[in-house]
Amino acid sequence: MATLPKTGTVTYEEWLRMPETEGREEVVNGEIRLMPTAKFVHAPVVANLVAEFHRQLDGRKVEVFSGSFGIVIRRGPLTCRIPDIAVFEEETWVVIEGYFHSAPELAIEVLSPSETRRLTGERLRDYESIGILEVWIISPEAQTVEVLLLDNGGFRREALLAEGLLKPTRFPSVQIDITQIWPD
Numbered sequence: 001m002a003t004l005p006k007t008g009t010v011t012y013e014e015w016l017r018m019p020e021t022e023g024r025e026e027v028v029n030g031e032i033r034l035m036p037t038a039k040f041v042h043a044p045v046v047a048n049l050v051a052e053f054h055r056q057l058d059g060r061k062v063e064v065f066s067g068s069f070g071i072v073i074r075r076g077p078l079t080c081r082i083p084d085i086a087v088f089e090e091e092t093w094v095v096i097e098g099y100f101h102s103a104p105e106l107a108i109e110v111l112s113p114s115e116t117r118r119l120t121g122e123r124l125r126d127y128e129s130i131g132i133l134e135v136w137i138i139s140p141e142a143q144t145v146e147v148l149l150l151d152n153g154g155f156r157r158e159a160l161l162a163e164g165l166l167k168p169t170r171f172p173s174v175q176i177d178i179t180q181i182w183p184d
Contacts, residue, residue, distance in 0.1 A: 012075040016097055024068055028122070030077040036114075041140040044183035045110050046084050049176065053087060056174045063088050071100045073126045081126055083107040087171070103130045105170040110138045128154055134169050143182055 009030030010018070024035040046066050053064040066085045073079040086104035094102035107127055111120070120137065127135055128150065135155065137146040144162050148155040149169065166176040 010078060012072075012078045015078055015080075024082055026070075026082055027078050027080045028126075029079060035082070036112075041183060042084075042110050042112060045138060045140055045181055048181045048183075049085055049108060052176045052180070053085075053174065056176075057087075057171060061090055062171070063090055063093075065104075069100065071102075071104070071130070072096075073130055079126060081123060083127075084110045087168070089170070103127075103132045105132075106134045106136070106168050107132050108136045108138065110140065113141060124148070124155055136166070138181070140182065143178075145178055145181075 010027060010032060011030065015027060026033050026035060050064055050066050053062075057064065064085065064087050068082065069086070070080040070082055071086065073081055080099065083104070085106075085108035086100075087106040087108075088100075088102075088104045092102060092105070093100060109120070109123065124135065131150065133150050135148045137148065138144075139146075142162075144160055145166060146160050147158040147166070149158045161178055163178055166174075166178060168174055
């Protein structure tokens, strides 16, 4: 088992030797950040979205991941993110040493009440840096979905929706009614 260096940061090589944990944690600039367990409203929103993607996509070509998996943003200083949901075309993903080293076609983040603008902005800059083409920021509190598209290296807001259909750019056959993602 690797121990953290005295600086409080971990390198990519040290991180690979660390045991897997049951909890969710990200690494940002070498600093391990424990993520609290999701509150009730978070889980059904993720489950509802994943179910819709599975229902509408060809599972032989596209994979939908949620939960504990890592997308390596950069090896030095190590940054690895865990979006709530990531949708990958199987032909485009790169997996090295058990972690994704490629961008999903769509990343979805479900905000928790404690999420700050600074943390969300930091995460979005990481997603921009690896070329994630589309990100949905879902606010269960406001019951809105912000759709961001990568444009000239940065995200631009395409829409802020409280109703209607979500249609991911890379998967035009998918249509998700926003009212159906909220828990009953």
